């Protein structure tokens with residue numbers, strides 16, 4: 001290592017997922033420490049090195065997981081002082097990233113999640129110099145709860161008085177269908193986004209798929225982050241900032257006694273993380289920067305919605321859940337008692353256990369007797385039980401007791417929450433605990449918004 005080389009790969013520093021507050025506002029060239037000349041280089045490292053962004057942590061579809069620390073260790077390299085050209089590029093990048101508005105975006109297979117940071121500590125000087133477009137965008141986002149036909153702000157999830165990149169403010173949570181990306185970009189353009197120098201922190205498959213459209217339509221650069229890194233970073237940040245984020249269900253099968261109980265996740269490791277989005281990823285998390293993707297399944301939230309639309313003619317997730325709420329899956333599924341006439345005692349299988357999902361639907365008579373509601377319920381139970389079963393096996397293999405379920409499949413979906421809670425407890429004789437988080441599908445978006453803090457602290 002020469003005199004200008006310092007070994008400062010982030011992986012060699014102690015694991016730190018930081019809240020923005022840990023980077024103050026007054027000691028770098030930009031006034032934001034941690035966003036100094038080396039930012040672009042660090043960003044390159046974070047994104048998987050000069051060869052481009054890193055792939056999700058799995059070893060291929062449903063394949064064996066690869067240890068993330070191993071992958072990173074390979075990238076560990078001595079820091080070299082950037083040339084003046086790359087220093088200028090880094091400064092440009094820094095200016096773009098630090099200029100408001102600040103967004104974190106997770107563009108998934110079904111939903112795009114947009115987290116907007118509204119600064120509340122604006123000084124009079126800043127307010128005076130703030131351009132009108134920026135003020136309008138802030139007003140538009142924070143005064144409305146619906147955007148166009150399909151954009152929604154989840155006001156109940158809003159987080160006030162939080163610190164991001166050293167600034168105090170409010171986090172707003174917005175979602176829209178990924179299929180509406182074209183309309184979103186048009187709306188953003190109509191609000192003057194293209195006239196701002198903006199870099200948006202982005203994650204999820206869509207950060208790659210739509211990168212060119214963002215540049216072309218709204219002159220926005222996407223700073224890409226890996227979705228699983230972002231997911232974990234977001235969970236740790238939100239959990240730290242919201243004391244009532246995590247909960248479990250006591251007595252999940254009892255209509256009368258089931259209740260949501262807060263759970264303290266401040267010492268979370270190890271935990272199994274099951275992200276139920278369009279598809280499902282299962283991770284074993286041992287530390288802020290130490291996790292592996294164990295497996296995944298393509299039978300996820302997208303499958304539930306797709307099958308439900310096919311079977312019932314419904315058109316939205318909300319409609320699908322409403323139908324399922326009024327349905328009875330035992331008219332569709334074949335239970336152990338339908339086969340045994342009761343329990344299969346020797347193997348400990350109770351009579352009311354589903355033996356075969358949709359197993360009754362092979363006869364005309366049965367098909368004639370099921371409602372759309374029953375079909376929706378059976379679809380929901382099938383997908384949920386399958387995920388529960390995979391989660392349980394993974395937890396048992398990894399010898400992990402806490403299983404944290406996230407992802408928008410769990411949105412407005414108490415049936416699946418309770419089924420998962422029951423399944424974990426019942427099949428493990430009480431050794432596994434299913435935990436849930438209030439911000440269900442927004443962790444990736446928050447995590448990538450915080451991205452810099454993760455490696456510049």
Ligand SMILES: Nc1ncnc2c1ncn2[C@@H]1O[C@H](COP(=O)(O)OP(=O)(O)O)[C@@H](O)[C@H]1O
Nearest residue numbers: 108109110111277278301302317407408409441
């Ligand atoms: N309003 C909604 N529209 C579509 N799907 C929804 C909605 N709310 C919840 N979901 C469920 O959430 C899943 C997407 O979850 P999410 O975590 O956002 O994953 P992704 O990143 O793959 O889009 C859908 O497949 C569906 O099951």
Ligand SMILES: CC(C)(COP(=O)(O)O)[C@@H](O)C(=O)NCCC(=O)O
Nearest residue numbers: 061062108109277278279280296297
């Ligand atoms: C490819 C994905 C990581 C994309 O994430 P998503 O948009 O579904 O949240 C996810 O859909 C997944 O892990 N699918 C399962 C692939 C498998 O292991 O079979």
